Amino acid sequence: MQIFKFFLVGLLWFGANANILEDDKQALLDFMHNLAHSRTLNWDANSSTVCNQWTGVTCSEDGSRVIGLRLPGVGFHGHIPANTISRLSALQILSLRSNGITGTIPVDFYNLKNLSLLYLQFNQLSGSLPVDFSVWKNLTIVNLSNNQFNGSIPDSVTRLTHLSALNLANNSLVGQIPDLGMHGLKILDLSNNNLTGVVPKSLHKFPKSVFEGNNVSFVYSSDQVPIFMPTPKAKNGGRLSEKAVLGIIIGVSVIGFIGFAIFWTLCCFKRDNGDGISSKLEKGGMSPEKAISRTQDANNRLVFFEGCNYAFDLEDLLRASAEVLGKGTFGMSYKAILEDGTSVVVKRLKDLSVGRRDFEQQMALVGSIKHENVIELRAYYYSKDEKLTVCEYYNQGSVATMLHGTRGEERVPLTWETRLQIAVGAARGIARVHTETGTKLVHGNIKSSNIFLNSQNYGCISDIGLSTIMSQIATPIARAAGYRAPEITDTRKVTQLSDVYSFGVLLLELLTGKSPVHTSGDEIIHLVRWVHSVVREEWTGEVFDVELLRYPHVEEEMVEMLQIAMSCVARVPDQRPKMTEVVRMLEDVRRNTEPVNPKAGETESSGL
Structure with missing residues (x-):
């Protein structure tokens, strides 16, 4: 009788979870059907489950809920439809990067109480940022950069005790910078906005580059060392002693040497971002993120071909761990392992003789070939500095x-x-x-x-x-x-x-x-x-x-x-x-x- 009770409870639990997952599935379908997109998704309403089958969808270990939705570079354009994603109440990861999404962040996103990672960069979102960030108490990473957000940075962000990375760069935010100096904040970028006022003391640990493009200032308290020390006045009527003069000469010489060293280092760094980086990659010492130009605008995006269900974009590719496969006739090839475990082959092309238009036409022709004995071209990337192709990885070599x-x-x-x-x-x-x-x-x-x-x-x-x-x-x-x-x-x-x-x-x-x-x-x-x-x-x-x-x-x-x-x-x-x-x-x-x-x-x- 006891065994029967356990069996009955288990059956009811399984049935309840199946119904919840079915609700999540319908929420995803409603989202897809109400937001235009240029890439085809393999989300089939007749499939038995969404877990490990639908592109960009991750489920919990027991398969009962959708906890991750990663759809960067899918070609979404338009407003995020209301009452769709917000129904995924167990969602922890949301990535809709590098699309053409417009409008504001929906108010019903407040229902996503378990949200931990939020990636909405490189879209056309506008309006004010959400007023109450504290609703998402588990937020760890927030990237809303390269959009059109205006208004101020809400103070509620300061109450995110788990926040480790915040990127709001390249928007139109105004007002003063809140005191974001949480102990765990490791990455911050507020550059290229319209922020004003004084940078809080707790944020002085970050480089000045994260505040560039704003009208902000740094005020140092008495216990902080200023960048330039004032010249000490001599006691003998304003004249400097020989020791003081010698000290100034030595100091100027040291500063000059340091300046030259920095200049030389920057020059070497620039060279390393060219062919020098390639040699380091050949030795397996660096990731593609260091080798590939990060220039990304409306014309420089990873272009996927119809039927490709990969859920990643250029940012994913740049961050992926990489293994050098070899140097071929037309460039270096890498095996890139993405965040979701997908492996792809990235070829970095060299010595092209054609411009963007001819390159894209040739890629379109090659990408249209579908045959079981042809390794399909899945995607390509073209910018002034980099030309990449992406293909499926074959593990037999x-x-x-x-x-x-x-x-x-x-x-x-x-x-x-x-x-x-x-x-x-x-x-x-x-x-x-x-x-x-x-x-x-x-x-x-x-x-x-x-x-x-x-x-x-x-x-x-x-x-x-x-x-x-x-x-x-x-x-x-x-x-x-x-x-x-x-x-x-x-x-x-x-x-x-x-x-x-x-x-x-x-x-x-x-x-x-x-x-x-x-x-x-x-x-x-x-x-x-x-x-x-x-x-x-x-x-x-x-x-x-x-x-x-x-x-x-x-x-x-x-x-x-x-x-x-x-x-x-x-x-x-x-x-x-x-x-x-x-x-x-x-x-x-x-x-x-x-x-x-x-x-x-x-x-x-x-x-x-």
Whole structure:
């Protein structure tokens, strides 16, 4: 009987929580349907739960309430609809940064008693700040910067005992600065407003830059050391003693030296924010926030493509912990881990030869390509100082790493099955790029470090279409390490047939396990030339990677792929097949092979 009571109580508790979560779900749907937005959200009214499924929505550990809503850069524009977000009474985190939200902060936000983190910066909010901040007694971080708020800073802010960061910069606030010197306040920015009066003594611990752009002054009490000491008067009729003169000379010299040191440091800092920062990033010593220009205005925002459900903006990207993946042809790549655990690849482009308009047109073209074997471009960023692309992160690493990583007892070799799937998948992806409607789009940088494996172990291509917007200085280097088609040396122009050549080199890599250009003793060996010489001497068996010799009954398939590769790397471009033909030939490799054991053959063929 006791067990039954516990079961009944548990059932009632679960039912009550389910109803509350359903109320939260409906509040979110009402918010979405009543506020225009340019990005599509995957909020489906028919989904069983919002937890861990809806973009930007975080639930409590028991899944009973929505406690976090992060929707920066979604393209919201208009007023926040009343009686929507305010119904999320358990909400702790609210981020609607970098949108186009107008109007005032709704009065019904006072219902969010558990609010801890509030991010509304880079919108077009106006009017007065909320009068009674003390309602949100758990507030820890408040960022309302870069809006159009007017009126004064309410005294109620001083009663937020847990507040650690307050940013009200770049608004039109007036009046005096309240005494915000709470013990826990670590970050403050009130710059570029219309504030007046005296800065409270408790705020003198912050740098003067946080008060710049206002008409405020600092008044020092007698127990504080002034910045400049008055010159002491001599006792002998106003003349200074030799010791005093010497002291002044030494003091001036010291101040001059300090000034020069500061000037030199600032110069070095400036240089570090350029190429010097990149070198530090390569060593993993700094985060992207230090490397990427933080200039952000109406035209310099992270641009997402339709169907992308990532919930972050440039600020998130800059604050994300970063790991250097490598320095490629067109710039440095980083793995950025965002606050919600999402991992993305950020490429910092260098040496662009085009302006904003051409860059955005090319990004729009590349971003429109949707294919299972193409790593989709999710977002991009363009400013005078920085050009970034954002793609999905593939945790298995590149094919180059899998093929040419350290070969030892612990290494798991690439099976023939996987290599064939890599070839088929990559070929399908490149063919999709080449057949993009109404264009003659070229990949321009096909190599094993730009091929990754999807969840089915098929090859996927990345770095699409960047070669056409990069400067002529950077472009030829892209294929210098063995992938470059011979004709590019003369024409300096990539084509779809030069893509075919590069793909042929990739096939040879998969077959031989060797890099396109490698050394043997003191000799530099070019893979294409080496394979030609071996085949010409009729020692074809010597071509294949020794790791493939462990797989029985695949010799015929390997020879077929070798023949396809040789046709792709033909010296004369017109003698090379088109990528659509290459796809067909590779798909036929498995279909044309009769396995010795039919059952084993069925198992092997299931992946293709």
